[in-house]
Structure formats: structure tokens, C-alpha cells
Amino acid sequence: MKNYKSIYNHIIGRLRNELPSYFTYHDYKHTLHVLSIATHLANKLNISEHETYLLKIACLYHDTGFLINRIEHEQLSCGILRADLANYSFREEDILKMEGMILATKIQAQPNNLLEMIIADADLEYLGTKLFVPIGEKLKIELLHFNPSMTDGQWYELQSKFLKSHRYFTSWCKRYREPKKQQNLSLINSLL
Numbered sequence: 001m002k003n004y005k006s007i008y009n010h011i012i013g014r015l016r017n018e019l020p021s022y023f024t025y026h027d028y029k030h031t032l033h034v035l036s037i038a039t040h041l042a043n044k045l046n047i048s049e050h051e052t053y054l055l056k057i058a059c060l061y062h063d064t065g066f067l068i069n070r071i072e073h074e075q076l077s078c079g080i081l082r083a084d085l086a087n088y089s090f091r092e093e094d095i096l097k098m099e100g101m102i103l104a105t106k107i108q109a110q111p112n113n114l115l116e117m118i119i120a121d122a123d124l125e126y127l128g129t130k131l132f133v134p135i136g137e138k139l140k141i142e143l144l145h146f147n148p149s150m151t152d153g154q155w156y157e158l159q160s161k162f163l164k165s166h167r168y169f170t171s172w173c174k175r176y177r178e179p180k181k182q183q184n185l186s187l188i189n190s191l192l
Helices: 004-018 028-044 049-061 073-085 092-103 114-128 132-146 152-165 171-176 178-191
Strands: none
Touching: 004 028, 004 049, 004 073, 028 049, 028 114, 028 171, 049 073, 049 092, 049 114, 073 092, 092 114, 114 132, 114 171, 114 178, 132 152, 132 178, 152 178, 171 178
């Protein structure tokens, strides 16, 4: 836990200062949201202090790959984590756990354990909240940077498809986020 503040300041600083401004969704605020939700889930699911520490560090690093490239950014994030954490005294097994958590945030990934389930759910928790529309707008603006010809109809289709294929893994998100996610899906489908 002693290195957490320094790692936090380093990563949030890099995301704040180095990410291109067209990352309107994958920005430092998204990382802070994921960190907050993952910490909440860890508390609700009685995760040990050490594993919560690893989870929080994985959350901080999970989208750092965007500093290099948006393609395969999870793999790039693992590389950044491994390089940075060489400066600290982390055990190899802990680094591997954190890399597993980062890779669990990949779209359509299947988490292998509870920590991976927590970070995967935290990453997309907003899908089942009232923040779905405003956060979705940030994602739409980001995607329009890479695909300026995307129409509103294509955006709603993309959202609908994604919501239909998405599933939460933790009991907490299944109980408290899935119902609102289904309402958000109905809202999107009404716009198609």
C-alpha cells in the first residue's frame, strides 16, 4: 500500500497531460470512475486488503495503453504496468494478477476470477446507470473522431448490439445494475 499514492499520481498525471483530447471517453475521469466502482465492489464482496490494492493499481493502468495506441490498448497497458512496476518491489505473481485484470477489461473477455470480474464490471458499470446517456455521448464523440461518417442510426445500432451482448459478472452488478441496463437498452431500441 505504501507505493499507491505515488503510482496514482504518476498515472493520473500521465492520463491527464498526455492523452490526446479526442479521447473524450477514455480519459482520466473514466479511469477514476472505474477505480471508484471497483473499490466499492471490492468492499461489498469482501476482497482482502492486498487484493484490493492490486485491483486499484490494475484500474489505474487499465487504459494507459491509449497513451500509445487504441488498438490492442489492453496489451499495451500491461506493458506499461510491467515497465513502471519494475521500479517497485512487486512479486511476479502480483504483476501477473494485475495483467490478468487489465486483460479482463477487453471487450468480450471472460474473466477467470473474482478480481477480474470486478474490474470488468467496474469498467462498464455505467451501462446500468442513469449516466448511460451522458457517458455514451462522450464515447460517441470519441468514436466520431475515428469514424466521422458514423450516423446517429449507426451509433444507436452499435449501442443496442453492445448492450445486448454485454453481461455483468459480479452478483452486485447483476442485482443493482442489470435492471437499469435493460431500461437503457429499451431506450436505445426506441430510437432505432
